[in-house]
Amino acid sequence: MIEATPSSTATRSIALMYHAIAGPGSPDAAQDPHYTVEASRFAAQLDALVRVAGGATSARDWLAAPGRAAVLTFDDGHASNHALAWPMLAARGLGADFFVNPGKVGQAGLAGWPELREMAAAGMSIQSHGWNHRYFTELDDRALRDDLLRSRLAIEDHIGSAVTLLAPPGGRMRADLPLIARECGYACVFGSEPGVLDAAATTRALPRMSVTAALDVTTLEDWIAGRGIARARLRYGVLGFAKRALGDRRYERLRGRLLGQGDRAR
Numbered sequence: 001m002i003e004a005t006p007s008s009t010a011t012r013s014i015a016l017m018y019h020a021i022a023g024p025g026s027p028d029a030a031q032d033p034h035y036t037v038e039a040s041r042f043a044a045q046l047d048a049l050v051r052v053a054g055g056a057t058s059a060r061d062w063l064a065a066p067g068r069a070a071v072l073t074f075d076d077g078h079a080s081n082h083a084l085a086w087p088m089l090a091a092r093g094l095g096a097d098f099f100v101n102p103g104k105v106g107q108a109g110l111a112g113w114p115e116l117r118e119m120a121a122a123g124m125s126i127q128s129h130g131w132n133h134r135y136f137t138e139l140d141d142r143a144l145r146d147d148l149l150r151s152r153l154a155i156e157d158h159i160g161s162a163v164t165l166l167a168p169p170g171g172r173m174r175a176d177l178p179l180i181a182r183e184c185g186y187a188c189v190f191g192s193e194p195g196v197l198d199a200a201a202t203t204r205a206l207p208r209m210s211v212t213a214a215l216d217v218t219t220l221e222d223w224i225a226g227r228g229i230a231r232a233r234l235r236y237g238v239l240g241f242a243k244r245a246l247g248d249r250r251y252e253r254l255r256g257r258l259l260g261q262g263d264r265a266r
């Protein structure tokens with residue numbers, strides 16, 4: 001009898017990038033509403049991942065044993081990651097990475113070190129989002145290396161486990177960031193460019209699908225099946241062009257104005 005050859009898709013998956021979660025008991029008014037996912041919607045998305053992708057795990061654990069499971073990541077270390085997201089992950093036996101800024105941990109609206117330690121002790125992965133969310137593209141070579149080293153060591157100090165993954169704030173990165181990150185002790189960089197995750201391509205920044213407030217389960221299931229990724233990449237490319245043409249600050253203002261109107265219509 002001939003065994004079916006495992007397809008290469010066994011080591012391909014998608015990584016999702018979340019930010020804050022909003023629940024009835026914890027309005028997260030300080031957070032960007034465009035990227036804040038309502039708790040019941042988040043629950044439905046987790047259930048879809050279990051149903052369609054066979055589960056979800058942290059990038060740290062996925063890289064150690066790549067498979068079909070989706071990868072879950074959270075940026076910025078919002079208090080709601082601990083208060084809302086983590087219990088919902090734990091109830092389903094799912095894992096995730098939380099990319100935090102050690103220079104901001106414990107500030108208003110953000111999880112503190114005791115909360116992050118509690119999550120780490122339960123198997124969650126706490127990783128680096130840079131020191132204080134300064135865009136890496138605004139730092140010179142030396143300041144960038146300082147930021148990467150300092151953030152990694154501070155998190156390792158407070159959490160007590162290795163920090164091997166880096167997600168650049170705002171997804172802003174120079175082309176050689178994966179190389180510099182390696183020199184600063186990281187194994188891998190996770191960007192904000194949409195795409196399919198490939199465990200064999202870790203010398204480049206790995207892609208993540210950005211989850212916004214409006215993401216529905218059908219679109220999520222499409223992504224897991226590999227559909228709609230090209231469209232997301234095209235949209236990201238257009239936004240990236242606008243960023244480069246306008247500069248980061250002017251782009252943020254324009255985006256705020258456009259989203260303020262556009263999202264109501266969805």
Ligand SMILES: [Zn+2]
Pocket residue numbers: 075076129133169170
């Ligand atoms: Zn961020």
